[in-house]
Amino acid sequence: MIILSPRYSFKVPIYAECLSPDVFAGKSLEEVLLLQAWEGNKQRVLKDLFSIEGEVDNPPDKITMQIGGDIRKVRMIGARMSFGSMIIEGDVGVHLGWMMKGGEILAKGNVDSWVGCMMEGGRIEVAGSAGDYVGAPYRGSTQGMKDGIVVIHGDAGNEVGCYMRGGLIVIDGKVGEFAGISMRDGTILIRGDCEGRAGAGMFDGKIIICGHVASILPTFTIDDIRPTVKINDEKAVGPFYRFTGDITENGKGKLFVAKDKNPQLSFYEKYL
Amino acid sequence: MDIAIKDGKIVEKVNERKAKVIDASGMVLMPGGVDIHTHIAGSEVNAGRLLRPEDHFTDVEAKTAVTRSGVGHSIPSTFTTGYRYARMGYTMICNPSMPPLEARHTHEELEDTPIVDKATFPLLGDWWFVMEYLQQGMIKECALHVAWMMAATKGYAIKIVNPGGVEAWGFGRNVKNLDDPVPNFGITPREIVRGLCKVNQILNLPHTIHVHTNRLGQPGNYLTAIETMECVEDLATGMKPVIHITHCQFSAFKGDDWRTMRSGAEEIAKYVNHHTHVSIDMGQVVFTDTTTMTADGPWQYTLYELSGNKWINHDVETETGAGIVPFKYKRKSYVHATMWSIGLELALLVDDPWKIYLTTDHPNGGPFISYPTIISWLMSGRARESMLKRINKKARKRSLLPNIDREYSLYEIAIVTRAGQAKALGLKNKGHLGIGSDADVAIYNINPEKTDLSTNYRSVRRSFQKAAYTIKAGEVVAKDDRVVRSIDGKTIWADPGISSCLGHAQRSEVMQDLKERFRDYWTVEFENYFIPEDFLKVSSPILVTPEA
Numbered sequence: 038m039i040i041l042s043p044r045y046s047f048k049v050p051i052y053a054e055c056l057s058p059d060v061f062a063g064k065s066l067e068e069v070l071l072l073q074a075w076e077g078n079k080q081r082v083l084k085d086l087f088s089i090e091g092e093v094d095n096p097p098d099k100i101t102m103q104i105g106g107d108i109r110k111v112r113m114i115g116a117r118m119s120f121g122s123m124i125i126e127g128d129v130g131v132h133l134g135w136m137m138k139g140g141e142i143l144a145k146g147n148v149d150s151w152v153g154c155m156m157e158g159g160r161i162e163v164a165g166s167a168g169d170y171v172g173a174p175y176r177g178s179t180q181g182m183k184d185g186i187v188v189i190h191g192d193a194g195n196e197v198g199c200y201m202r203g204g205l206i207v208i209d210g211k212v213g214e215f216a217g218i219s220m221r222d223g224t225i226l227i228r229g230d231c232e233g234r235a236g237a238g239m240f241d242g243k244i245i246i247c248g249h250v251a252s253i254l255p256t257f258t259i260d261d262i263r264p265t266v267k268i269n270d271e272k273a274v275g276p277f278y279r280f281t282g283d284i285t286e287n288g289k290g291k292l293f294v295a296k297d298k299n300p301q302l303s304f305y306e307k308y309l
Numbered sequence: 310m311d312i313a314i315k316d317g318k319i320v321e322k323v324n325e326r327k328a329k330v331i332d333a334s335g336m337v338l339m340p341g342g343v344d345i346h347t348h349i350a351g352s353e354v355n356a357g358r359l360l361r362p363e364d365h366f367t368d369v370e371a372k373t374a375v376t377r378s379g380v381g382h383s384i385p386s387t388f389t390t391g392y393r394y395a396r397m398g399y400t401m402i403c404n405p406s407m408p409p410l411e412a413r414h415t416h417e418e419l420e421d422t423p424i425v426d427k428a429t430f431p432l433l434g435d436w437w438f439v440m441e442y443l444q445q446g447m448i449k450e451c452a453l454h455v456a457w458m459m460a461a462t463k464g465y466a467i468k469i470v471n472p473g474g475v476e477a478w479g480f481g482r483n484v485k486n487l488d489d490p491v492p493n494f495g496i497t498p499r500e501i502v503r504g505l506c507k508v509n510q511i512l513n514l515p516h517t518i519h520v521h522t523n524r525l526g527q528p529g530n531y532l533t534a535i536e537t538m539e540c541v542e543d544l545a546t547g548m549k550p551v552i553h554i555t556h557c558q559f560s561a562f563k564g565d566d567w568r569t570m571r572s573g574a575e576e577i578a579k580y581v582n583h584h585t586h587v588s589i590d591m592g593q594v595v596f597t598d599t600t601t602m603t604a605d606g607p608w609q610y611t612l613y614e615l616s617g618n619k620w621i622n623h624d625v626e627t628e629t630g631a632g633i634v635p636f637k638y639k640r641k642s643y644v645h646a647t648m649w650s651i652g653l654e655l656a657l658l659v660d661d662p663w664k665i666y667l668t669t670d671h672p673n674g675g676p677f678i679s680y681p682t683i684i685s686w687l688m689s690g691r692a693r694e695s696m697l698k699r700i701n702k703k704a705r706k707r708s709l710l711p712n713i714d715r716e717y718s719l720y721e722i723a724i725v726t727r728a729g730q731a732k733a734l735g736l737k738n739k740g741h742l743g744i745g746s747d748a749d750v751a752i753y754n755i756n757p758e759k760t761d762l763s764t765n766y767r768s769v770r771r772s773f774q775k776a777a778y779t780i781k782a783g784e785v786v787a788k789d790d791r792v793v794r795s796i797d798g799k800t801i802w803a804d805p806g807i808s809s810c811l812g813h814a815q816r817s818e819v820m821q822d823l824k825e826r827f828r829d830y831w832t833v834e835f836e837n838y839f840i841p842e843d844f845l846k847v848s849s850p851i852l853v854t855p856e857a
Contacts (some may be wrong), residue, residue, distance in 0.1 A: 177360070177619075178363030
């Protein structure tokens with residue numbers, strides 16, 4: 038186990054792509070201390086920014102990194118990681134698990150936007166809440182999250198699973214607007230409420246809303262009412278209204294909305 | 310053999326004891342590369358940059374002691390564009406589509422494209438003045454306008470994009486063929502092409518008209534391309550070309566729809582082989598993620614419909630239009646693979662390398678950094694075969710490439726990448742190493758006497774990617790894939806001297822007319838439109854004398 042904690046309170050963003058088990062693997066503590074990161078426009082070595090204790094585990098896939106303290110300004114933690122595990126004690130900055138391919142990240146506090154940006158595998162679990170763009174692609178790109186699992190125990194912001202192409206996102210709390218916008222495939226499970234416009238422009242994939250949602254976009258048509266929905270090996274128990282859309286994109290995505298929590302949607306039943 | 314360089318020119322000899330000597334024995338030495346068609350600057354390119362942040366973060370270049378930082382794979386930032394060209398041994402590039410209204414922006418960006426010399430072609434094929442004058446048969450007046458436009462925008466050649474079609478697109482339409490009248494103007498694309506070809510001859514501009522044909526990118530358009538070449542056949546005098554068909558691959562589709570689409574390269578090559586009045590460039594497709602951008606609005610709309618990608622559409626007042634769509638060429642797509650094949654077929658079936666030039670229509674067919682790959686395809690049947698194995702099966706079956714044994718020699722490569730292009734552009738001091746020419750030299754670390762270039766196509770590709778030395782105006786600017794010195798390139802423009810086109814009385818009449826209509830047609834005032842010469846950092850006008 039290797040333990041990192043910031044030496045001082047960071048004022049400007051820290052780009053620390055090197056904070057990943059893939060980079061740490063096979064390095065001695067001395068080498069790790071000299072890894073490079075950017076503080077604003079200044080290049081620093083890791084030992085300037087963090088006090089580092091412990092040692093890099095061996096074999097590499099057993100590497101455990103623990104990062105404590107206030108790291109809300111630290112970005113790109115776990116970027117491109119493909120094995121090992123990271124435990125983050127406090128709140129953390131944007132781009133956690135950027136292009137992550139495998140391994141595990143456990144964040145015990147809140148995380149900023151772009152968790153699991155362009156993720157391709159592995160698992161991210163967040164005990165607190167997440168910002169916007171969970172599992173979304175880089176700005177402008179259509180290559181969203183491809184695989185892997187993101188679990189947020191708190192709430193999430195807008196555009197969860199934007200351009201998502203595979204994998205699973207679970208939000209235990211409530212989410213903002215445009216969950217699953219332009220989604221291509223994969224599954225988003227929202228256990229709490231949704232602010233609306235879920236599935237806008239979706240092509241395919243599955244969105245399950247177990248809480249309240251004020252309205253469904255008019256570009257979704259109702260299919261039927263389902264008692265349960267299968268999510269990988271598990272089941273969400275309903276009953277659910279099942280909608281198909283987004284028809285502006287000729288989409289065949291499925292949007293499930295809990296019937297009991299949404300009596301205002303009961304008028305759809307007459308179209309069945 | 311030694312090449313002596315002094316004061317930016319190639320000279321007969323220099324004092325060897327004082328001169329700096331570069332030992333290039335066992336290497337290939339060529340004139341600096343010339344690119345006749347590459348979209349690298351201007352509002353269109355910049356809009357493409359804004360449209361595609363995802364194109365930037367995957368390709369980042371850090372700054373060095375002599376270079377600035379930059380980003381971008383298919384649409385690199387201006388400085389990076391200059392450095393990357395220099396690292397490949399290119400020293401002269403032509404930006405082929407500049408809406409005249411955006412000329413200032415284009416020149417500002419060209420100024421920020423270091424090392425290479427550049428020229429830019431204003432889009433004139435859908436300009437209202439041109440169409441109105443041609444419709445009335447007033448060729449000389451039209452020539453005066455074009456001459457003024459050349460000087461006003463500091464342009465180099467007449468670019469025609471989908472003649473009439475871009476204007477028609479302003480009203481949601483397109484033209485179907487060369488004789489389909491342009492709405493509201495009562496003129497056909499044939500008349501525009503012929504008219505501007507005559508104008509080009511009257512003005513005696515160094516390059517021919519630079520034509521992007523009608524119906525570009527539509528199956529069956531090879532006939533339109535041949536018709537376009539045919540329509541100016543009678544205007545040719547002697548052996549001199551009068552028309553350049555650009556990115557010909559996109560105009561060489563046979564068939565009725567995308568499913569029956571096939572290669573029309575054979576027919577086009579046959580036509581080009583039998584005629585001297587035409588030159589073409591490849592517009593080769595490479596399998597990569599790129600950004601398409603052209604003034605051809607209707608075609609970009611079709612591409613948007615095909616791909617479903619985000620896109621930009623733009624209408625430039627009375628002058629032209631534009632569209633931008635990100636696009637990914639896939640090996641496994643029948644159409645894309647066929648397009649890849651067509652480009653190479655054209656290059657290999659046109660017998661005379663002086664008539665066809667290597668381009669990708671950057672970034673439409675692929676970014677310019679893929680030129681070395683295309684060189685390896687041209688030089689090696691094996692390289693082509695190894696790609697053929699990986700493309701769509703149906704496309705492979707229909708491709709003519711397996712039956713073509715031709716492999717380019719290094720001399721032919723030198724022609725299609727520099728000498729031929731310089732000749733077509735009428736650049737007397739570029740594309741050769743004769744005494745008095747510009748000291749633009751590229752040295753590639755490959756020895757044709759020791760290496761079989763056909764089998765070692767990978768090392769061919771590598772050496773053309775990373776020039777051992779690039780010398781620009783007598784200065785070593787790049788060495789072993791590293792820019793060692795950044796200098797400003799020249800902006801070359803054609804100065805037709807508007808005075809001699811017409812008689813004095815007529816001239817002032819035409820200028821008066823221009824001023825009046827400027828008020829009615831443009832958002833920019835006549836006085837603010839003209840770019841003064843001191844706006845250019847390094848201006849290099851080529852004086853052309855119009856025919857009497």
